[in-house]
Amino acid sequence: MSFPVAWEDLDNVSPADFTVHTAAGLLGERDPWVELMQEPQELPADLVEEGHTIPVARVQAMHEGKRRARARRT
Numbered sequence: 001m002s003f004p005v006a007w008e009d010l011d012n013v014s015p016a017d018f019t020v021h022t023a024a025g026l027l028g029e030r031d032p033w034v035e036l037m038q039e040p041q042e043l044p045a046d047l048v049e050e051g052h053t054i055p056v057a058r059v060q061a062m063h064e065g066k067r068r069a070r071a072r073r074t
Helices: 007-012 023-027 032-036 045-052 056-073
Strands: none
Touching: none
């Protein structure tokens, strides 16, 4: 379960505090993602372009390595 927590609250919570059963009650009517997230940032065009140059085969190999590592852990 992904749940935003303010830095100052980290010492007072544990991952077990945030489950699919408790999340709705913790949220109430507020949107903590809006409250805690920074304003969107514009990425420089050259950085975006550099990302487009990563070979697809390399990205696929990276994901395959992660898949194999998960399989070994289970």
